Amino acid sequence: MNGSQLTTPDITQLKKTxxxxxxxALKIIFQAGSGHPGGSFSATDLMTALFFGGILNYDANNPKDPKRDRFLLSKGHASGIYYSVLAKAGYISESDLDSYRKINSERFLSGHAHPKTPGVEIASGSLGQGLSVGHGIAMGTRLDGYDSKVYVILGDGELQEGQIWEAAMSADKFKSNNLVAIVDYNKVAQDNITKDLKDLEPLEDKWNAFNWDVHRIDGHNMEAIMKVLQLPLHPEKPRVIIADTIKGKGVSFMEGKTAWHGVAPSAEDYEKALKELV
Amino acid sequence: MKDGPTRDAYGQALVELGADDPRIVVLDAGVSDSSRSKKFGDKYPERFFNMGIAEADMVCTAAGLATTGKIAFATGFSCFLLGRSMDQILVSIAYSNTNVKLVGTHTGLAVGEDGPSAQMIVDMAYMRAMPNMIVIQPADWEETVQATRALIDYEGPAYFRLGRPKVKAIFDSSYKFEIGKGRVVKKGSDLVIFATGIMVQESLVAMEMLEKENINVTLVNISTLKPIDRELVIEMATSHKAVITAEDHNYIGGLGDAVGEVLLDAQISKSFKRIAVRDQFAETGTGPELFEKYGLSANHIAQAVKDSLRPA
Incomplete structure (x- = not known):
């Protein structure tokens, strides 16, 4: 499917998706017996809008099309939702998902994604690298004369990595306005809440100081997400969308809990969660 | 035949090769005058990205560029190019298998006066240990030019180790560089020296000294440290009584280990000496002074040859 052809996204349909x-995502994490549900759920609405709201220009049957838009999940641990999206988009099949985090996975559905999987641009697993890689792609496609856009989802804890701010300076220097960073600001990291681990605030001021085009939205409000993603590019500044999200969004007992950063649900919790996800 | 620093040869080769190949892009981390990548930047400013003093960002940006079909040469002082970005190189370049050439200049004690924090002696160990990464260190101008061209034709991650000081010409234009192939520079008998980079020149000086005492040894240039030319190493080691390796690098993880691993695997037992930095940090001083004090000079090589050939 070609995402760009969907011009009037149906918000109700997007919410359903x-x-x-x-x-x-929860099913494959449960089946795998390990994974990261919390950070997958905080990013779900953002990724749904990108892939199924007509934002990203892609063709799953031609994943290497040089003119495609790019999507990078820099917070690579949210692979549960990433592979689910890639399956829904047609890069891989839903049955491929059974091999998530399993040995001999034909589509290489590792705990953190790798470009051996169709639709994946670069390996992840070490936080802080995706914005630089995305910026390199943004510069490369521009050099080729394409108007491709590059979207990079960053975790909030990931912004504690110094390299993010190196990339922020670089994208400003090269006026890479085709680079869009989306901060999945779920306020919770692995062993602590982000604020106590190392506070990011004032976050908008930081990005403004780095000369980015800064937007802040509710990352679970589909209308707001679509509205900001449909904005025309800034004439010269790279864009950052700070999306306020909730870790584990959608499952009451997971929401806002560090405990649900990197564990799979038990059979009982899985059933409980599914009852809420309707 | 041309004398000169390998970094200069690299800078010039990029300018020449860049003319015909729009896929070539060059990045630097704020040292482009010293690394010589500036020459490319002056000629092709739209394909040159000076990323500032931010090596981690640079190597990942290079990886991103490579995914769009570019051949990305990420250039910098080896100490910082690699030292500041090992994890980035591992994930975004080696593991992702992106077509990035990491070009580290200012390697070894030959750097001299800037001191141990600027004398990269662990880079070959770093890079040899990474899956998907090949490691090349040219010995002179001609080999640098040819290796730069070969790196463009080779698709995949590579580390290219260059030096700061001027080195004498070893090869003329009849030489044909090939990734993964060593080359006999001079044929002698009894003992074989495997040398890399500036140590090829240093070994030739040692051999001149030895010839005056009627000791004629064989010198082999190993420019591809990984994958090393196993066949040639085995052939040369088998046909000589003793083996010496010579490198301007720590003795752990570099050429000595690479040759030693081949010999061990092939169960070849020979007298084996390593001319290398002895697992220590050096100090300030000129390159030649440091070579003398820290065991890398022609005098040390000549002595090692004599020690190896002395009847037990």
Missing amino acids: ALELRRL
């Missing part, structure tokens, strides 16, 4: 993707 997001719910379906949350169920799928």
